[in-house]
Amino acid sequence: MKISTKGRYGLTIMIELARNYGEGPTPLKVIARDNNLSEHYLEQLxxxxxxxxxIKSVRGAYGGYVLPREPKEIKAGDIIRVLEGPITPVEGIEDEEPAKQALWLRIRDAVKDVLDTTTLEDLIQHDQDDSNDAYMFYI
Structure with missing residues (x-):
């Protein structure tokens, strides 16, 4: 499964709002500038x-966006599903032969498990952790 820029940048928005949780609204302009992203694209997300x-919008001169719940209550899977749709490694799993179908379902379940057990709080804590290298891998 490949996460598009919608999912990646959406997570960026949410992580930035989690970092600023309880400190008032954060404008998308600031998130875009700090992460070298398009403000227009972030507005679409x-x-x-x-x-x-x-997220919740706050209007006015000092407006922006805030999280309506604590970062520990928002899962990465919630964000990815909203922006990317259902989590599935391949289309048409039901048409596959049983052996391949079992593999695709195991992959789907493993990805869902990671996304549904990882909160925004986990992600911002990971940013502050010195052991970031332990989570970097390539297939």
């Missing part, structure tokens, strides 16, 4: 996140 209740 904010809409489905807001509609799903994962």
């Amino acid at each position: 904010a809409s489905p996140l807001r509609n799903a209740g994962l």
Whole structure:
């Protein structure tokens, strides 16, 4: 499964809001600038996140976005599903032969498990951790 820029940048928005949790609204302009991303693209991602209740907009001169719940209550899987759709390694799993179908389902379940047990709090804690290299791998 490959996560697109929608999922990656959406996670960036959410991690930045989690870092600033309790400190007031964060403008997308600041998130875009600090992460060298397009503000316009982040605005497109904010809409489905807001509609799903994962972020809340605050209007006004000092407005921006905030998390409506604590970072420990928001899972990475919630964010990815809103922006990427269902988590599946391949399309048409039901049409595969049983051996391949079992493999695809195991992969799907493993990815879902990681996404559904990782919170925004975990991600910001990981950023502060010196052991980041332990989580870096390539297949």
